[in-house]
Amino acid sequence: MSDGTNAREAILGRIREALQDVPASEHPEVVAVERTYLHSGSSERVEVIERFIERVTDYKVKVKRVGVRELPAAIAAACAERGVKRLVAPTDLPPDWAPAQVELLRDDPPLSDAQLDGSDGVLTGCALGIAQTGTIVLDGGSAQGRRVLTLLPDYHLCVINEAQIVELVPEAITRLGDAIRLHHRPLTFVSGPSATSDIELNRVEGVHGPRTLDVLVVS
C-alpha cells in the first residue's frame, strides 16, 4: 500500500500548493454561503397534499386518495387491476395491508434476486414525500425493506400517509438527517417509474426499474 500512501500525500500536496491564495488561518465557514433560498413552504396542508398528488401524477403515476379504513381494499383493488398474483412485501409489512387474494412473498428469510425477478410486484410504505417535486423517498425504515425489493419487481405499489408529505426539498433533507447521520441508511429518491429520454429526448417510462408505479395517499 506504500504507493497508495504516496498518491494520497502527493494529491494533498498538490492541492495545498494550488491553494496558496487561501490564508492558512481561513476557516471553511468563513467562505460566505448565503442561504436565502426557501427553506420551508408556506402553503396550506390541503394545497401541499394536492400539489403532491398532481406532481406525482405528472410522472404518469396513478395516485389514489383513501381513508385509513379503505386502505386494505384499495391495495387489493390495485393488485387485481394490475394482475398481481405474487406480491413481494418487506418483513415488517403492517398485517392489515396484506391483500387476501394474492400470494405474499415476505422477505423473511431474504428472497433471492431470482425470486424477486419472478414476482409480479412489490408493496411498501415510504419515509416521506416531497410535494414540490412529486418525489417519494425510501430509507429502508418501517415497511420498506431492502433496496432491491423495490427494484427488481416490475410493479411498485407505494403507500404514503398524508402526514409524511413535506412541501419543499430542503424540508425533506432536514427530516432525513437522522437516517443519514445516525443510522447510515441507504436512501432512494423515486420520482415516477424508471424512464429514459435517450432516444431523441423522448421520455419513455419503464427501463430497468419498475415500469409501473401506483401510489396510495392515506388520510
Added chain:
Amino acid sequence: MSEPTGLSLKGRPLPTFQSMAKQALGNSQLRRNLRKATSTIRDKRARVVGEMPDWEELREAGRALKERALRHLDTYLLELEASVRRAGGQVHWARDAEEANAIIARIVEDHGAREVIKVKSLTTDEIRLNSALAVRGIKAIETDLAELIIQLAGEGSSHILVPAIHKNRAEIREIFRRELKVEELTDEPRDLTAAARAHLRRKFLSTPVAISGVNFAVAETGSVCVVESEGNGRMCVTLPQVLISVMGIEKVLPTWQDMEVFLQLLPRSSTAERMNPYTSLWTGMHEGDGPREFHLVLLDNGRTQVLADTVSRQTLNCIRCSACLNICPVYERTGGHAYSSVYPGPIGAILTPQLLGIKQASTLPYASSLCGACYDVCPVKINIPQILIYLRGRVVRQKRLSHRLRERADPEGMVMRVIARTFAMRSRYEQAQKLAQLGQLPLKRGDFIEWLPGELGNWTIMRDLPAVPKQSFRDWWRERQQARRSGEESEA
C-alpha cells in the same frame, strides 16, 4: 465518425475544433437530430426553472458552496475519507488515469471477475477505463441506454447527458438489430427501450462487480450520491457484491444539508425535470442490503492544475448538468464530436484545455461566439465567457513562446499594438474613425463589408464586418450637446 476520446495527460494535440466542426457541419442528418433534441430540452428547462421562485438564490448558494469546498478541498477530502472508512468503505487515491485504472483493475481481478457492469460515468470515460480493462481481459458492459447504443456502435459520446443525441431512432434500430440480434424490432422508442431492458436484465443479475461515477459525495457523512433516470444506476449500486465508485476530487460537498441545494439545481438543469426518476445515496456499507464491499476512488488527473489558477478555478464548480451544451448555438450546429473530448460544449471548451494543458487543445477556447447564454443557464454560475477569453490570452502567450517569435515579428501582435496605440488616445481614435469611413467606401455593401483584402480576409471568410456608420456616436453626442447648449442660450 469519431473514436472514443479520453483525456490522457500524455496525449498528442487534439485535432483543431475548426477542422472537426467543418466536417460535422457537412452532415445534415446530424444537424437535424441535434436541432430537434436541443430545442426540445431548452424549452422544457425554461419551463421547470421558471416555476421556481428562488432559482437565483439557489444558483448563488450552489456557487458559494462549491467555492467553500474548493478553497478547503484538502480538509473536505480528508473528512470524506474518514467518514467513508468509518461507514465500512475503502478509499483509494489516484494521481492520474493510469493510476486509477490500475487500482480498479486490481480490485476487479482480486474478485476473479471477467466482466463488470457500469453506470454511465464521464469520469471513467475521461480515464478511458473500458479500454484499460479490456487490455487486461476484463469486459466492461455499459448499462445506460445511450452508452449502450454508442458502445454497440463503436463510437464516442457526443453529449455529456445524452451520449447518443446524434443518433435518431432509425439508426438505433439498425444498431440493435445488428448487435443484439433482435429480428423483430420497430423504431418506436418504447420497443427499443424494451429490447435494451431484456438484454441487460441478465447481466445485472449475474455480474459480481459494478463500477459507477459519483454526482456528489458528502464529507460530513461519507454519503455518495448517484443521480439517474433508468434504474440501471440502482441496479449497479444495489445488486453486485462489489461496488467501485470513481469520483473527481472536486465532487465533494461539505455537509448533508448542502444536498438540498444541488438536488434542486441538477435535475432541472440537466433533464429539465422537477426531479430525476431515481437518486441513490449510500453511506459505506449496509448490513444485509446492497454490496458487501465498497471502494471509493478519488481522482486528480489534472484537477489540481485547474485548482491552482484563481481565475479559472470556478471551472471545477461544474456538476455536469449539460445545460450549457443545450443552450449553445455552436454546440447545436457542430455537435459534441467536434470538441474531440469527453467534455464537449462550452464547459468542454474551458475544461479540456485546462485538464490537458493549453498546448494540447489550443483551438477549443475559440469554439464559442461569446454570447454568454452558457453563463446565464449555469446552475453553479461558472463564468464561461470570462474563462474562454482568459484562456484565449493564454493560447496567444503559449504560441508566442513555442514559435519563439519575438513580439515585434508577429503580425497579429503588431496589429494589436497599433490598435492599442490608436485606442489609447482620443484624437488618434477619432482620426482613425474618419479614415475608416473613407477607406471602407470601395468595400462597403449596404451596412456590411463582406470581403477584406490580404491577411485581413481571414476575418471575412467566416463572417461579415459591420461597416463604420456615417455618423459616429461621438459625433452624434457632440451635436446633441451643442444643440442643447444653443437651446439653453436662446431660452436665457
